[in-house]
Amino acid sequence: MSQRIKKCEAIVLKVTEYSNTSQIIQFFSKEFGHIGVIAKGTRNPKNKYYGLIQLLGNYEIVIYKKDTTLSLLKEISLIDDHNLLTSDLNMTALAHAAAELYLQLMFGEDDHEKFYVLLTKFYEYLPGVKNNHIMVFWRFLLRVASFLGFSLKFAQCQVCGTQNSELFHGISFVHNGFICSNCAGKRAATEHFQINESTRKLLLTLKNLHNLESFEITEQDIKTINTIFRTYLSHHLHKKIHLRSLEVL
Ligand SMILES: [Zn+2]
Structure with missing residues (x-):
C-alpha cells in the first residue's frame, strides 16, 4: 500500500458541493485531526457512495492523503450516522x-x-x-x-x-x-x-x-x-x- 494511502476514523464537520457531481468534505479524524477531502462523483446517483455522506456522521475512510491540498476519498463506510x-x-x-x-x-x-x-x-x-x-x-x-x-x-x-x-x-x-x-x-x-x-x-x-x-x-x-x-x-x-x-x- 502506498505511503500516502491512509485509513482513519472521522466525523463529517462540513460538506460543500463541488463541480457537477462531487463533494468537498471537512473531516475531523482520530488519527490526523482536520482533513479536507474531495469525494469524486458522490452526488451522482450511480455512485456507490451516493447519499452516504451525512453531516455529523461518523465514518471509516480510506484516503489518498495530500499535505498541501485536498486529499482524495477512496473508500468510505458508515460507523454511525448519529441520526x-x-x-x-x-x-x-x-x-x-x-x-x-x-x-x-x-x-x-x-x-x-x-x-x-x-x-x-x-x-x-x-x-x-x-x-x-x-x-x-x-x-x-x-x-x-x-x-x-x-x-x-x-x-x-x-x-x-x-x-x-x-x-x-x-x-x-x-x-x-x-x-x-x-x-x-x-x-x-x-x-x-x-x-x-x-x-x-x-x-x-x-x-x-x-x-x-x-x-x-x-x-x-x-x-x-x-x-x-x-x-x-x-x-x-x-x-x-x-x-x-x-x-x-
Ligand atoms: Zn475575590
Whole structure:
C-alpha cells in the first residue's frame, strides 16, 4: 500500500458541493485531526457512495492523503450516522454548533484522538438526555476549554480564593473562573463578564451531572451563558469564535 494511502476514523464537520457531481468534505479524524477531502462523483446517483455522506456522521475512510491540498476519498463506510441528533431542533443546533467550533480550532498532533473521542461521545450522549440539552453542550465546551489548556474553574473566586458563592460577581476571562465583587471592583470591567444570580447558580450546577435535566433554564440564561463561553474562547484563542448554529435557540 502506498505511503500516502491512509485509513482513519472521522466525523463529517462540513460538506460543500463541488463541480457537477462531487463533494468537498471537512473531516475531523482520530488519527490526523482536520482533513479536507474531495469525494469524486458522490452526488451522482450511480455512485456507490451516493447519499452516504451525512453531516455529523461518523465514518471509516480510506484516503489518498495530500499535505498541501485536498486529499482524495477512496473508500468510505458508515460507523454511525448519529441520526437521533436530528430528532429535535435544539439538539440539532447544538450538534452543529459543536462541529462549527471544531472547524475554528487548531489542534496539536498529540490531541487529535482525545478531541475526536470528546466529539463522538458528545454526539452519542446528547440524544439520551430528555431536557436541558444545552447543559450537556456547556459541559462539552468546558471540556474543550480544559483540553485546550484554559479550564474554567467554578469553585472559588480565582483572585482571592473566597468560596462564598454569594459574592461571585462575574466570570473573569483573565483569571479563568469566578471573580468576587471585591476583586472585580479593583480590576478593569473588560476583564470580566458580570453575571446575575440565576446564571451563577447554573454555572455552579454545571459540574454536577446528576441534576442537569431537572433545572429550569430561561432563554435569557441561555443567551448569557452562550455569550460567556463564546467570549471566553475568543479571548483565549485570540480570534473571534462564531457559533451561528446557536442563534436558532
Ligand atoms: Zn475575590
